[in-house]
Amino acid sequence: MTPDTDSQRTIVSSSFERHDLPLEESFTISRGTTDTATVLTVELEDETGRVGVGGAGPASYYDETPDSVEEVLPKLLEAVESIGDPHAQQVIEERLAALAPDEAAARAAVSIAVHDLAATQADEPLYRRWGLDGARAPTTSYTIGIDSPDGMHDRAQRARERGYDVLKVKLGTDADRDRLEAVREAAPDARIRVDANCAWTPEEGIKNTEWLADLSVEFLEQPVPSEDIDGLRRISEEGALPIAADESCVTATDVPAVADAVDIVVVKLMKCGGLRPAQRQILAAKAHGLDVMLGCMTESNASIAGACQLTPLVEYADLDGALLLESDVYDGVAMSDGKIDLTSVARGVGISPR
Numbered sequence: 001m002t003p004d005t006d007s008q009r010t011i012v013s014s015s016f017e018r019h020d021l022p023l024e025e026s027f028t029i030s031r032g033t034t035d036t037a038t039v040l041t042v043e044l045e046d047e048t049g050r051v052g053v054g055g056a057g058p059a060s061y062y063d064e065t066p067d068s069v070e071e072v073l074p075k076l077l078e079a080v081e082s083i084g085d086p087h088a089q090q091v092i093e094e095r096l097a098a099l100a101p102d103e104a105a106a107r108a109a110v111s112i113a114v115h116d117l118a119a120t121q122a123d124e125p126l127y128r129r130w131g132l133d134g135a136r137a138p139t140t141s142y143t144i145g146i147d148s149p150d151g152m153h154d155r156a157q158r159a160r161e162r163g164y165d166v167l168k169v170k171l172g173t174d175a176d177r178d179r180l181e182a183v184r185e186a187a188p189d190a191r192i193r194v195d196a197n198c199a200w201t202p203e204e205g206i207k208n209t210e211w212l213a214d215l216s217v218e219f220l221e222q223p224v225p226s227e228d229i230d231g232l233r234r235i236s237e238e239g240a241l242p243i244a245a246d247e248s249c250v251t252a253t254d255v256p257a258v259a260d261a262v263d264i265v266v267v268k269l270m271k272c273g274g275l276r277p278a279q280r281q282i283l284a285a286k287a288h289g290l291d292v293m294l295g296c297m298t299e300s301n302a303s304i305a306g307a308c309q310l311t312p313l314v315e316y317a318d319l320d321g322a323l324l325l326e327s328d329v330y331d332g333v334a335m336s337d338g339k340i341d342l343t344s345v346a347r348g349v350g351i352s353p354r
């Protein structure tokens with residue numbers, strides 16, 4: 001194969017599109033309910049017609065909306081086109097951060113597309129470019145949103161029938177114990193994690209870990225509000241389960257503050273702003289002796305496939321965003337039964353149009 005010339009690798013055009021993707025079932029967490037995931041997808045093209053794809057799944061909790069992403073993307077894409085070289089990832093990341101410091105999902109979309117194009121040009125999967133072992137990708141959990149106890153029982157049963165062995169259960173309601181007991185009854189042999197999305201007090205968290213542990217829950221994610229690091233620490237010290245920080249740990253610089261308060265950090269591209277920031281947050285967590293879960297919002301395969309490339313680095317994966325969709329605009333990394341199959345990625349991050 002003749003190596004590319006610089007001009008053949010250069011980004012010559014870019015575009016983005018907004019999609020309203022219906023969910024299979026309405027999805028409720030302690031903060032509210034959604035029926036649709038509004039995502040934005042980005043495409044970058046080089047001179048030979050090779051395409052890099054990425055996606056943004058903005059979360060209003062982090063003050064980002066589809067409108068705000070749509071507004072900032074032209075500026076970010078213009079910057080990437082002016083840099084031109086998709087392999088100039090350090091420079092691109094710095095420029096994006098300067099242009100849109102508060103728009104992490106928009107930056108993540110561009111970051112994924114740039115990495116996808118660069119690895120596609122090299123004709124290699126991205127995780128291989130990083131030297132990672134694809135066989136180490138952990139199985140993803142499948143999320144059971146808040147519903148009536150009977151509804152959650154049925155959702156868990158359907159998830160088990162579809163082959164998902166690891167469930168993440170959303171709690172933070174007035175009858176959490178009934179709900180989790182219903183899920184456990186429907187999935188007696190599943191590995192179960194619980195996410196309370198900031199809904200409990202430290203006292204409730206400590207008390208609840210006892211029955212959560214009795215129901216063989218593996219760990220408890222974000223029981224208290226994001227700013228309550230002392231609350232996380234108290235539940236870790238006095239409660240019966242390992243604790244994970246999600247809303248309390250947005251980027252790498254948040255890791256030291258939670259390091260002695262939790263056992264696990266949840267890293268999401270849409271919180272930290274891209275693949276390089278996610279890698280740094282993972283390594284910062286490891287440096288503090290913490291385990292890591294790679295998570296997501298409700299997202300298209302156009303962004304989930306990017307996160308999948310980092311999974312050999314982490315202990316836990318919660319990358320079911322696209323599994324919850326009724327339809328998507330791209331195919332991504334194969335995830336049959338929740339098993340993230342990185343060998344299915346031929347090149348880039350493994351995104352292809354449907």
Ligand SMILES: [Mg+2]
Nearest residue numbers: 195221222246
């Ligand atoms: Mg969470």
